[in-house]
Amino acid sequence: MHDMPPSVRPALRRLSRRLALGVFLDIWPAWAVASLLVAGIIALGCRMFLPGAASYLRWFWLAPVIVAVPALVISALRAYRPADVIAVADWLNGGRGMLLAVMETRDPAWIESALLQQGSAFAMPRVRPWRRLALVTAAAVFLGTALWVPQRAPRRTNSVAADEIAGRLNAAVVELKQQELITPADEKSLDDEIERIRRGAETRMDASSWEAADALKEKLAADVAEKQNALKWAADSLARYSAAAQAGASDPGAQASAAELASALEKLARTGLLAGAPGDLQKLMKGGKLPADPKALGELAAAVSKYLADANGRVASMARLGKEFGRFDPAEFPLEGGEDAAEGDPGRGGVTRGRGDAALTWGKETQPFDRFKARPLPPGAARSADDWSPLVELPGAPQAAPESSTAAGARQYDAAAGQSAWRRTLAPRHQSAVKKYFAK
Amino acid sequence: MTDPRTLPAPDRVADGQAKIARLVSGLRQVILGKEQTIDEIVASLLARGHVLLEGLPGLGKTELVKALSRLLSLDFRRIQFTPDLLPTDITGSHILQERDGRKEFVFHPGPVFTNLLLADEINRASPKTQAALLEAMQERRVTTFGETRPLPDPFFVLATQNPIELEGTYPLPEAQLDRFMFKVDVAGVDRAVLEEILITRIHGEPPPLAPVLSAAELRDLFALVDAVHMPRPVAAYIARLVAASHPASADAPDPVRTFVKYGSSPRAAIAIGAASRALALLRGRPGVGFDDVRQVARPAMAHRLVLDYTARLEGWDGRRVIDALLAAIPEIERGLPQTLEAR
Numbered sequence: 021m022h023d024m025p026p027s028v029r030p031a032l033r034r035l036s037r038r039l040a041l042g043v044f045l046d047i048w049p050a051w052a053v054a055s056l057l058v059a060g061i062i063a064l065g066c067r068m069f070l071p072g073a074a075s076y077l078r079w080f081w082l083a084p085v086i087v088a089v090p091a092l093v094i095s096a097l098r099a100y101r102p103a104d105v106i107a108v109a110d111w112l113n114g115g116r117g118m119l120l121a122v123m124e125t126r127d128p129a130w131i132e133s134a135l136l137q138q139g140s141a142f143a144m145p146r147v148r149p150w151r152r153l154a155l156v157t158a159a160a161v162f163l164g165t166a167l168w169v170p171q172r173a174p175r176r177t178n179s180v181a182a183d184e185i186a187g188r189l190n191a192a193v194v195e196l197k198q199q200e201l202i203t204p205a206d207e208k209s210l211d212d213e214i215e216r217i218r219r220g221a222e223t224r225m226d227a228s229s230w231e232a233a234d235a236l237k238e239k240l241a242a243d244v245a246e247k248q249n250a251l252k253w254a255a256d257s258l259a260r261y262s263a264a265a266q267a268g269a270s271d272p273g274a275q276a277s278a279a280e281l282a283s284a285l286e287k288l289a290r291t292g293l294l295a296g297a298p299g300d301l302q303k304l305m306k307g308g309k310l311p312a313d314p315k316a317l318g319e320l321a322a323a324v325s326k327y328l329a330d331a332n333g334r335v336a337s338m339a340r341l342g343k344e345f346g347r348f349d350p351a352e353f354p355l356e357g358g359e360d361a362a363e364g365d366p367g368r369g370g371v372t373r374g375r376g377d378a379a380l381t382w383g384k385e386t387q388p389f390d391r392f393k394a395r396p397l398p399p400g401a402a403r404s405a406d407d408w409s410p411l412v413e414l415p416g417a418p419q420a421a422p423e424s425s426t427a428a429g430a431r432q433y434d435a436a437a438g439q440s441a442w443r444r445t446l447a448p449r450h451q452s453a454v455k456k457y458f459a460k
Numbered sequence: 461m462t463d464p465r466t467l468p469a470p471d472r473v474a475d476g477q478a479k480i481a482r483l484v485s486g487l488r489q490v491i492l493g494k495e496q497t498i499d500e501i502v503a504s505l506l507a508r509g510h511v512l513l514e515g516l517p518g519l520g521k522t523e524l525v526k527a528l529s530r531l532l533s534l535d536f537r538r539i540q541f542t543p544d545l546l547p548t549d550i551t552g553s554h555i556l557q558e559r560d561g562r563k564e565f566v567f568h569p570g571p572v573f574t575n576l577l578l579a580d581e582i583n584r585a586s587p588k589t590q591a592a593l594l595e596a597m598q599e600r601r602v603t604t605f606g607e608t609r610p611l612p613d614p615f616f617v618l619a620t621q622n623p624i625e626l627e628g629t630y631p632l633p634e635a636q637l638d639r640f641m642f643k644v645d646v647a648g649v650d651r652a653v654l655e656e657i658l659i660t661r662i663h664g665e666p667p668p669l670a671p672v673l674s675a676a677e678l679r680d681l682f683a684l685v686d687a688v689h690m691p692r693p694v695a696a697y698i699a700r701l702v703a704a705s706h707p708a709s710a711d712a713p714d715p716v717r718t719f720v721k722y723g724s725s726p727r728a729a730i731a732i733g734a735a736s737r738a739l740a741l742l743r744g745r746p747g748v749g750f751d752d753v754r755q756v757a758r759p760a761m762a763h764r765l766v767l768d769y770t771a772r773l774e775g776w777d778g779r780r781v782i783d784a785l786l787a788a789i790p791e792i793e794r795g796l797p798q799t800l801e802a803r
Contacts, residue, residue: 042799100794107794110749112802114751117747117749117751118749120691130467143802148801
């Protein structure tokens with residue numbers, strides 16, 4: 021083409037580029053459509069069978085770009101030769117033959133002729149890729165649809181789910197152990213319990229397995245709450261005792277304060293919180309007598325206060341167990357539609373655990389109701405101070421031990437107190453979980 | 461032999477085009493409203509090919525040939541073909557004559573010994589008489605009594621035939637049809653041309669014509685036509701056209717497969733090439749273009765096809781088949797990509 025006259029060359033170059041574009045557009049759309057269809061089919065397969073590949077599927081959009089490389093190579097191989105370009109140019113100009121004649125003969129006599137100028141004044145062919153690009157668009161829509169399909173989660177086996185349940189429980193136990201909030205005996209007991217739940221879940225995975233796990237977590241949370249209460253009681257009773265001791269031995273409340281402090285420390289010892297206590301405190305517990313000297317008593321009170329503050333910090337850090345594994349908190353799941361919806365049909369909190377104030381749903385019974393034999397539940401622990409209600413105002417420290425306050429789940433509220441709606445009833449579908457938890 | 465790597469000089473081409481234009485202009489004075497027919501006849505003449513004119517009586521076929529002879533100042537003979545015409549009436553014969561007391565056979569040349577022979581109503585003569593023209597047309601010589609005599613140069617046969625008179629006619633055999641470079645259909649004229657004829661031709665006499673080309677100038681034009689360049693893509697187009705006229709060809713369009721029994725011969729390709737060169741020169745170009753080929757393909761190929769009987773039943777003739785062939789075979793071997801569209 022470079023041998024052609026300069027006046028003709030630009031037009032021929034433009035035509036050559038246009039032809040190259042046409043060749044590419046003849047090849048690439050078919051490749052792009054094929055790549056998008058294949059990518060779409062693969063994406064669908066991954067959506068159904070390969071969840072691990074979900075994060076890589078968006079890269080499938082690069083398929084048309086990638087296939088452009090081989091399409092370019094093939095376009096280059098099929099490119100129009102200069103003689104072909106000139107033949108096309110001559111044909112576009114009506115087939116007068118001037119360009120062809122001059123190209124083949126290179127006759128200088130005709131290079132500047134008017135006939136050749138007329139021969140180079142051809143109209144460029146128009147690019148019409150829309151029909152082919154419409155196919156590419158359709159294929160892209162197919163890929164988009166395939167990527168839009170939700171990822172299908174694989175069905176977990178019982179052992180996987182059981183390991184997950186046990187793993188969560190073990191993590192809670194390990195954390196308690198790190199905070200020195202459980203004794204080795206408790207730890208062994210909890211491990212046995214976790215293993216029992218895991219085996220049960222392996223055997224049969226249903227809602228009862230999760231309920232059993234939740235019950236154990238609640239028990240852990242209740243233990244922590246009990247320790248927290250014991251610490252608070254000890255700190256309060258120590259403060260009252262110190263106040264009474266400073267007032268003098270003649271104070272009638274001093275002896276009562278001493279008795280209360282002794283009970284509180286005993287309670288503290290039972291919860292296992294005194295295992296890491298300072299020597300003075302342990303010695304006091306062994307002797308069972310408080311020092312009469314105000315100075316010694318003050319030092320002891322300071323040591324105990326420091327220890328109690330430290331222990332209280334550890335216990336407080338574990339108090340979140342109660343929130344993590346606790347019961348349903350409606351505040352965490354605001355209902356749709358604002359206040360009107362809040363007054364609507366309750367029970368949308370979850371699949372197996374509805375809102376706390378929801379009417380219980382009685383589904384299919386796994387066992388006849390009359391086969392269940394009621395058994396009194398062991399005393400639980402209050403989760404927070406909100407569960408407490410003043411029964412009577414006593415002058416001074418109460419005489420009753422804190423454990424007299426029963427767990428919320430077992431407390432028999434008086435209907436007159438206005439708390440009858442809080443009463444918890446064991447749903448039939450939870451019976452198996454309860455039985456599994458207490459079966460030893 | 462012209463050098464295929466050079467083009468005829470622009471001034472030579474312009475001069476040749478001017479001469480041809482004079483010839484064409486003279487013919488158009490005689491025959492009104494037949495521009496394409498005149499172009500085709502002139503192209504065939506410049507390509508040294510014979511022409512078969514087919515048309516109804518009174519359309520000016522004979523007048524056209526007579527005008528041509530006058531314009532070219534060539535020797536002109538006319539033979540009216542009849543069923544009792546003998547071959548020797550065309551080629552000439554030996555006649556016993558007495559010369560200097562001796563009797564001998566002396567050859568008397570027939571009317572074929574001329575530059576321009578008008579074979580009027582050629583299909584009225586018997587095949588034997590028609591065959592007498594075969595050697596003359598192809599070899600441009602005549603053999604009688606074992607003696608071969610060359611015909612004058614140039615030698616053209618312009619034959620006419622009437623398409624409607626079937627009784628008492630002898631259709632030309634394929635071999636003889638193949639000798640004609642063109643078969644030109646002389647169609648009727650429209651009302652405007654008839655009005656012009658009525659005004660300018662009181663007794664139908666054509667205007668007087670003066671010669672516009674001498675024999676030497678005509679020979680120069682022949683040489684110039686031979687020098688017109690035939691580009692390879694155009695030659696490939698002619699080859700594909702002729703090849704596709706055979707029903708067994710892979711590129712043959714459906715009408716060819718259905719209605720054609722035998723396609724065009726290589727002689728058709730040669731005729732198209734030569735006539736295209738002449739037409740290109742007539743248009744003042746030094747090289748043949750696709751449009752030249754398209755124009756000459758129809759008169760050069762249609763009469764060379766041997767059609768199946770189904771073609772007549774379906775109303776197809778050679779011209780229609782060639783039109784379908786031209787529509788089916790692209791001029792350039794590699795056309796535009798599918799995503800490009802010519803404006």
